Amino acid sequence: MLTRQERSPIVPEEETTTKYEIVVNEDWCKGCGFCYTFCPREVLEKSTTFNSKGYYPPEATNIDRCVGCGLCEAICPDFAIHVEEKKTKTTTKRGRK
Amino acid sequence: MTTTPKTITEGEHPILDYIRRDRLPHIFCSACGIGTVLNAFANALRSLNYDIDRLVVISGIGCTGRASGYFAADGYHTTHGRAIAFASGVKVANPDLNPVVISGDGDLFAIGGNHFIHAARRNVDMLVLCINNFNYGMTGGQMGPTTPDSAITVTSPDGNIEHPFNLVSVAAASGAVFVARWTALHARRLTKSIEKALQKKGFKFIEVISPCPTLYDRYNRHGSGLDVMKKYRELSVIRNFTDPMKAEIDYRTRIVCGEFVDTEKPEFTDLLAKQAETLQQR
Numbered sequence: 614m615l616t617r618q619e620r621s622p623i624v625p626e627e628e629t630t631t632k633y634e635i636v637v638n639e640d641w642c643k644g645c646g647f648c649y650t651f652c653p654r655e656v657l658e659k660s661t662t663f664n665s666k667g668y669y670p671p672e673a674t675n676i677d678r679c680v681g682c683g684l685c686e687a688i689c690p691d692f693a694i695h696v697e698e699k700k701t702k703t704t705t706k707r708g709r710k
Numbered sequence: 711m712t713t714t715p716k717t718i719t720e721g722e723h724p725i726l727d728y729i730r731r732d733r734l735p736h737i738f739c740s741a742c743g744i745g746t747v748l749n750a751f752a753n754a755l756r757s758l759n760y761d762i763d764r765l766v767v768i769s770g771i772g773c774t775g776r777a778s779g780y781f782a783a784d785g786y787h788t789t790h791g792r793a794i795a796f797a798s799g800v801k802v803a804n805p806d807l808n809p810v811v812i813s814g815d816g817d818l819f820a821i822g823g824n825h826f827i828h829a830a831r832r833n834v835d836m837l838v839l840c841i842n843n844f845n846y847g848m849t850g851g852q853m854g855p856t857t858p859d860s861a862i863t864v865t866s867p868d869g870n871i872e873h874p875f876n877l878v879s880v881a882a883a884s885g886a887v888f889v890a891r892w893t894a895l896h897a898r899r900l901t902k903s904i905e906k907a908l909q910k911k912g913f914k915f916i917e918v919i920s921p922c923p924t925l926y927d928r929y930n931r932h933g934s935g936l937d938v939m940k941k942y943r944e945l946s947v948i949r950n951f952t953d954p955m956k957a958e959i960d961y962r963t964r965i966v967c968g969e970f971v972d973t974e975k976p977e978f979t980d981l982l983a984k985q986a987e988t989l990q991q992r
C-alpha cells in the first residue's frame with residue numbers, strides 16, 4: 614500500500630534554465646585580447662573581421678559553454694563586452710520522485 | 711553639477727550608469743590597464759548601489775589623471791600631484807562627501823608624495839586608487855619613483871640606478887587603515903577590495919599594477935599588453951596580511967598581491983568635529 618504522501622497527485626513542475634548571451638560593442642573594442650584569452654571556458658574567439666578602427670573584437674563562438682562568470686566583462690578595459698542572463702521558464706510534468 | 715544616473719536599457723553595459731558615456735571610447739591605448747581599473751571601480755559602485763551624489767572623483771595629471779573625467783559624479787582634474795590635497799579639502803569642507811582619488815604612480819608619489827604621506831598620517835577619509843605602471847606614461851615614459859631597478863625608460867636608457875618605492879609599504883608606514891595591491895588581471899578581486907574600502911572610514915590605499923604597453927612595457931621588451939597580463943598570471947601570488955615591507959614586485963620572480971592592512975583608527979574630520987564641539991561648549 615502507498616502512504617498518503619506517496620499518493621500525492623502528479624503536479625507540473627516549473628524549471629528555470631539559465632542561458633547567457635555575450636554582448637559586444639564592436640565600436641569601443643580595442644582588440645586587446647584580454648576577454649578571449651582569460652575566459653575560463655573558451656567561449657570567446659578573436660573575430661575574423663575588424664572594426665572601424667582596425668581592431669579585431671571577440672566573438673562568442675562557443676556560447677553554450679558560457680557559465681556567466683563575468684570575467685570577460687570585468688577585465689575589458691574598454692567596457693566593450695558584457696554578459697546577459699536569459700532565464701527561461703519551462704513547465705514539465707514530472708512523475709513521483 | 712552632478713549627473714543623475716540614467717537607467718540602463720537592455721543590451722547596454724551595466725556600469726554605464728556611473729560613466730559619462732558621451733566621453734567614450736576613452737583615450738587610453740589598447741591593452742592599457744587603466745580602463746580595467748575604471749571598470750572595476752564602476753562595478754564596485756554598482757554593486758554597492760553607491761550614492762553618486764556624495765561621490766567626488768579626483769585625479770591629478772597623467773594618463774591615469776584622465777580618470778576623473780569619465781565618471782558621472784562630481785570630480786576634479788587637479789594640478790599635478792595635488793589630487794590628495796584637493797580630496798582633503800573636499801572632506802574637511804563637507805564631511806558628508808566621499809572623495810576617491812584615482813591617479814598614477816608619478817603623480818601620487820613623486821610630485822605628490824608629501825600630500826600622500828601626510829593625508830595617510832592624519833587618516834583623512836578618502837580612497838586612493840593608484841595605477842602603478844612604473845613610469846610617467848603621459849609625458850613619454852620617463853622613470854619615476856616606482857621604476858624598478860635596472861629598468862629601461864627614456865630617462866634611464868642604460869638601466870635605472872635608483873631604488874624604487876614599495877607603495878604598499880609606504881602607505882602602511884604612513885598610517886593607512888586599508889592597504890591592498892592587485893594587478894589589472896585581478897579585476898574581480900580588485901572590485902571586492904574597492905567595495906570593502908568604500909565601506910570603511912579613514913585613509914584607504916589600493917595599488918593596481920597595470921600594463922603600459924605603449925611605453926614602459928615596450929622599452930623593457932615585455933611584449934604586448936596581453937603578454938604582460940599573462941606574465942601577471944604567472945608571477946602573482948596572493949598573500950593576505952603579509953608584511954607590506956615584504957610584498958615584493960619583481961618581474962623576474964613574483965608579484966605579491968592581496969589585502970595587507972585592514973585596521974581602525976580615529977578619522978581626521980571626525981576628530982576635528984569633536985574638538986569643535988568641545989570648544990563651542992566652553
Ligand SMILES: Cc1ncc(C[n+]2csc(CCOP(=O)(O)OP(=O)(O)O)c2C)c(N)n1
Binds near residue numbers: 817
Ligand atoms: C607641475 C608639473 N610638472 C610636470 C608635469 C608633466 N607631467 C605630466 S603627467 C606627468 C607624470 C605622470 O605620471 P603618472 O602619474 O605615473 O601617470 P601615468 O601617465 O603613468 O598614468 C608629468 C611629470 C606637469 N603636468 N605639471
Ligand code: SF4
Binds near residue numbers: 633635653656679680
Ligand atoms: S561570462 Fe565567463 S564563461 Fe562566459 S564568456 Fe565571459 S568569461 Fe567566458
Ligand code: SF4
Binds near residue numbers: 637648649690692694
Ligand atoms: S577585452 Fe574588451 S577591448 Fe579587449 S578584445 Fe575583449 S572586448 Fe575588445
Ligand code: SF4
Binds near residue numbers: 773921923926
Ligand atoms: S601611454 Fe601607457 S599609461 Fe598611457 S594610455 Fe597608453 S598604455 Fe596607458
Ligand SMILES: [Mg+2]
Binds near residue numbers: 772841842844846847
Ligand atoms: Mg605612471
